[in-house]
């Protein structure tokens with residue numbers, strides 16, 4: 353390769369890389385303002401292409417919705433599986449808590465985000481964490497439900513990250 357084409361290559365590289373670099377910088381910058389940096393990075397990293405702060409908040413909210421939906425299916429499967437009536441009652445209670453999260457709170461929050469109604473979006477997202485906490489209180493005694501406990505805690509942490517990002521939008 354001669355010096356001329358090397359120069360051209362260098363110019364091309366500087367033109368091509370800033371935009372991807374920029375996305376990573378934005379994700380990094382945003383995640384530093386949330387309480388769970390690693391969770392924020394791992395959730396947003398593969399999904400951040402070309403997204404602004406509002407787009408990143410939406411990715412967090414979408415991830416919460418798929419986590420909550422998955423958790424509700426898990427709870428329903430456990431209800432069918434467990435022979436223990438005490439565990440079954442606790443699970444049924446948790447299902448009642450997750451149904452509105454999956455049906456209303458999070459879909460409404462996602463919709464509100466897209467319309468720029470950030471206050472309302474933050475409310476819906478923190479409501480999801482409250483429901484996960486209420487489920488957690490109901491099941492934390494049971495060793496058998498440790499996997500559900502992990503899911504509740506993850507949803508709470510995802511909510512904390514999502515709310516922190518929406519607060520950045522609110523300060524906008």
Ligand SMILES: *[C@@H]1O[C@H](CO)[C@@H](O)[C@H](O)[C@H]1NC(C)=O
Pocket residue numbers: 391394395415418419422506
């Ligand atoms: C739940 O959230 C975690 C953390 O972002 C993610 O890795 C996982 O894929 C999500 N699960 C579902 C079912 O969306």
